[in-house]
Amino acid sequence: MYVNVIIFFLVILVVNHTYEADSNPFEVREHSLTRPYPTVFSTSNSYWRLTGSTIATDRYIRLTSDAQSKAGGLWSSIPVNYADWEIHVQFRVFGEGVGYFGDGFAIWYARDPNVDGPVFGYKDYFHGLAIVMDTYGNYVGPREHVYPYISAIVNNGSLHYDHDRDGTDINISGCESSFRGLTTDTVVAIRYENNRLTVSTDTEGTNTWTPCFTINKIHLPTNFYFGFTAATGQLSDNHDIISVRTYRLDSNEQRQEENRNHIVPSGPIPMVSQANDTMSQTTSWSALKIFFYTILMILICITGLASYFYMKHYRYRKPRFY
Ligand SMILES: [Ca+2]
Numbered sequence: 001m002y003v004n005v006i007i008f009f010l011v012i013l014v015v016n017h018t019y020e021a022d023s024n025p026f027e028v029r030e031h032s033l034t035r036p037y038p039t040v041f042s043t044s045n046s047y048w049r050l051t052g053s054t055i056a057t058d059r060y061i062r063l064t065s066d067a068q069s070k071a072g073g074l075w076s077s078i079p080v081n082y083a084d085w086e087i088h089v090q091f092r093v094f095g096e097g098v099g100y101f102g103d104g105f106a107i108w109y110a111r112d113p114n115v116d117g118p119v120f121g122y123k124d125y126f127h128g129l130a131i132v133m134d135t136y137g138n139y140v141g142p143r144e145h146v147y148p149y150i151s152a153i154v155n156n157g158s159l160h161y162d163h164d165r166d167g168t169d170i171n172i173s174g175c176e177s178s179f180r181g182l183t184t185d186t187v188v189a190i191r192y193e194n195n196r197l198t199v200s201t202d203t204e205g206t207n208t209w210t211p212c213f214t215i216n217k218i219h220l221p222t223n224f225y226f227g228f229t230a231a232t233g234q235l236s237d238n239h240d241i242i243s244v245r246t247y248r249l250d251s252n253e254q255r256q257e258e259n260r261n262h263i264v265p266s267g268p269i270p271m272v273s274q275a276n277d278t279m280s281q282t283t284s285w286s287a288l289k290i291f292f293y294t295i296l297m298i299l300i301c302i303t304g305l306a307s308y309f310y311m312k313h314y315r316y317r318k319p320r321f322y
Pocket of ligand 1: 103135136138
């Protein structure tokens with residue numbers, strides 16, 4: 001009897017949970033993509049488009065397969081006309097490579113959709129936000145973190161992404177995340193609210209978010225597009241998007257009324273520049289210290305020499321009094 005009652009309540013809980021998950025009032029249908037996927041992506045009816053070598057099956061959208069020299073993307077065809085949002089991207093990155101695989105994929109909120117190029121399959125000098133899910137460290141020098149590495153870039157069209165440096169000169173924040181080759185569901189959440197960008201991950205299938213980073217003072221316009229791209233070169237991997245769920249967040253009144261179409265994407269200065277700033281401050285402080293030490297040493301020498309000559313003179317004159 002008690003067992004039946006418990007089962008009944010469990011069933012109610014599960015049904016409620018499923019119901020809430022499937023009908024979140026803030027989920028934006030045209031910016032979400034879940035199974036079963038539309039059979040044709042390229043028609044004008046579809047909310048999403050595929051580019052390059054990206055293919056759709058009934059289980060995943062494969063940006064690139066585990067083969068060399070592939071590039072492709074999945075792009076929303078409807079611009080985002082609300083200021084604040086959160087997007088959950090379920091993905092899978094895996095392949096045959098051990099030690100050598102790559103390069104990862106990127107999630108975009110960008111001005112120009114459906115364009116290809118050298119930055120994980122998208123154009124360089126882009127306008128917008130990139131969340132780069134980099135699986136392979138290309139930089140051969142000493143590194144401050146291990147890969148896979150998630151990083152954020154905000155670009156107003158003026159910044160060049162340098163693969164040989166893994167974009168570290170233009171990253172504004174990042175975190176390590178072991179999202180490659182997992183059999184659990186791997187999800188990344190990107191939240192943009194009140195000019196604050198927060199990235200979290202759930203890579204262990206525990207339904208809990210692990211904070212990756214939070215950055216303030218990120219300015220992004222409305223009417224950009226969500227997109228996902230990947231490219232393989234000599235190194236390769238399968239880069240799959242499983243689902244996309246986008247939620248419109250309640251913006252404050254000022255942001256709702258503001259015309260945000262013409263905002264130029266901007267953010268805090270990149271981490272390397274911050275480090276250089278700190279370093280140059282340290283360097284100038286060291287230079288100042290050396291200067292004062294030198295002056296002090298000169299003063300000590302002058303005092304020492306003056307004392308020596310005075311004493312010598314005193315000793316020289318001394319016999320004259322006796
Ligand atoms: Ca890389």
